[in-house]
Amino acid sequence: MDQQAVERNKTHEERVEQANTFLKQKVEGLEGDSYKLSYHLMPPAGWMNDPNGLIFYKEEYHAFYQHYPYEAKWGPMHWGHAKSRDLVNWEHLPVALAPSEEYDAGEGCWSGSAVDDNGVLTLIYTGHVDGRTPVEVQCLATSTDGVSFRKEACNPVIAGAPEEGALGFRDPKVWQHAGAWYMVVGYGKDGVGKVLMYTSENLQEWRYLGAAAESDGTMGDMWECPDLFPLGSGDDHVLVISPMNMGTTKTMYLTGKLNYETGKFAYGYAERLDYGFDFYAPQTFMDGQGRRILQGWMNIWGATMPEQERGWMGAFTLPRELKLNADGTLRMEPVAELIALRGAHQRVDGLTIRADTELTLPNVYGDTLEVIAVFDVAKAADAAAFGLLLRCSEDGTEYTKVCYSAAERKLSMDRTHSGAGEAGVSEVQLAPMADGRVKLHLFLDRSSVELFANDGMKTVTNRIYPAAASLGIKLFAEKGEAHLESLDAWVL
Structure with a gap:
């Protein structure tokens, strides 16, 4: 045979x-x-x-x-x-x-x-x-x-x-x-x-x-x-x-x-x-x-x-x-x-991000992170867009952008500068919660990002392929200042 x-x-x-x-x-x-x-x-x-x-x-x-x-x-x-x-x-x-x-x-x-x-x-x-x-x-x-x-x-x-x-x-x-x-x-x-x-x-x-x-x-x-x-x-x-x-x-x-x-x-x-x-x-x-x-x-x-x-x-x-x-x-x-995964913890409270600026979080970085960021939309400028830059390289050329537009009530994740793999922008309409806040709950795991917005009312799931050394996290605001009420980050 x-x-x-x-x-x-x-x-x-x-x-x-x-x-x-x-x-x-x-x-x-x-x-x-x-x-x-x-x-x-x-x-x-x-x-x-x-x-x-x-x-x-x-x-x-x-x-x-x-x-x-x-x-x-x-x-x-x-x-x-x-x-x-x-x-x-x-x-x-x-x-x-x-x-x-x-x-x-x-x-x-x-x-x-x-x-x-x-x-x-x-x-x-x-x-x-x-x-x-x-x-x-x-x-x-x-x-x-x-x-x-x-x-x-x-x-x-x-x-x-x-x-x-x-x-x-x-x-x-x-x-x-x-x-x-x-x-x-x-x-x-x-x-x-x-x-x-x-x-x-x-x-x-x-x-x-x-x-x-x-x-x-x-x-x-x-x-x-x-x-x-x-x-x-x-x-x-x-x-x-x-x-x-x-x-x-x-x-x-x-x-x-x-x-x-x-x-x-x-x-x-x-x-x-x-x-x-x-x-x-x-x-x-x-x-x-x-x-x-x-x-x-x-x-x-x-x-x-x-x-x-x-x-x-x-x-x-x-x-x-x-x-x-x-x-x-x-x-x-x-x-x-998943709370059992949480390791070292960092917290930031009450931070105003000036218009058209980026703010590095020096103690928050890594490729396996959980991040919960709460923004007060009522305190943001009407035209402001704000959020986080994830997996940032030291020279600023590599990052994944998570952005909320207060004027459009739109949440997006932009992979244009995320590294290897596909680019593209994911978008979804998202109204603030009843208290006027937007809550962004993120899980980073080396080549993935999962975003749960406003206690899971909308989710955005993407694969990203940044360089191993791209580990930084930044806050940003565009077209007006924004207010971060709190940010919690854990190494997972």
Whole structure:
């Protein structure tokens, strides 16, 4: 038998073992990398994209992810796996899934979710094989120890889309309600993005309920990575989607009411979920405290990814707790556990920044920082724009600019001078809080910036690739003076 035939005939277990052996040989080469994230979940080596199977299982947090272990680029998809007891410290576990069967041995085991089925950790994923009919099917894999997974003999459990001619039929998200299982699947047809809904009594036999929701014609032509979940009270639900071909909008959330009998989600509010460039395919789960927690892929398709040259690509955002406001808007805040990362602390109080000046904060610097800056907009000049310059080089040529315009009520993050990688300006409208202040809560982690504004009313997530020596932090004001009420900074 030739080598190609040997490779084709390998079992799922053999392919998983091969991937894990390869990864062990690669991880040592990433030490000393100035882009390597310090406290975010990233792959041990190779490629990472969508979060998959986020779940709180047997008192631990499990995170799976789209993974190609052999190179720092997209390839036939495996499922990487990590776990944590505190959402802060993550332990990498063996690769959970590898392409091996006729229904997933092409482009691999694509995105999906995880459930606890009476103690059995069950993964529900899309098998994708280009050239096969159908291309995409939904599949199960199970584990009793939470580490080793077996693909079920009943696969595929959904053997294809309900209609031919779909743009996509993938990314199943499964949950339980009133003793029954429900699934939403991303779908697109005739230029309209949709989520399809199914129900099951046993996770193996699924009944199609119809389209739970669809685009009004302005929200993309295929809805990837759908996630429909209760939040708030009564039948309030949130649908998170990653719409394809919607310009700069890569993720959205829709809030409304779900009718389980009809399988229809009637939404009344729709907005972009995160206003940065590097946020895609988010997924949520409920933890043991009853919190709805979200993590997303902290990259985006088509971007320059400088870390690829260093043997890895991709990361998760920080875990974010979701809260639903009375008006149907959503808030995302960093989970409370992240306070455990805080080290040395610096504080600045009551500082006026003169118009058209920059003010270096001599004791605040680094590449792994948490910063909370509160500005009093009422005390700023009407035309003033102000904020922070992050990861500044000593000669002032390299920096990332976070700016609030009092006149336009607009928050922006400018990567024009951030170093390697993509440039561009992220912008979002942001009114001051009820007390007239703007609160900017930032997490810096070597090659990333996550900004939570006004207690998570708006978020901006971006990757940046500055030189290792660019560590300074500055305050600035333009077109008028500004007033910093307080600034707290911690080394993480």
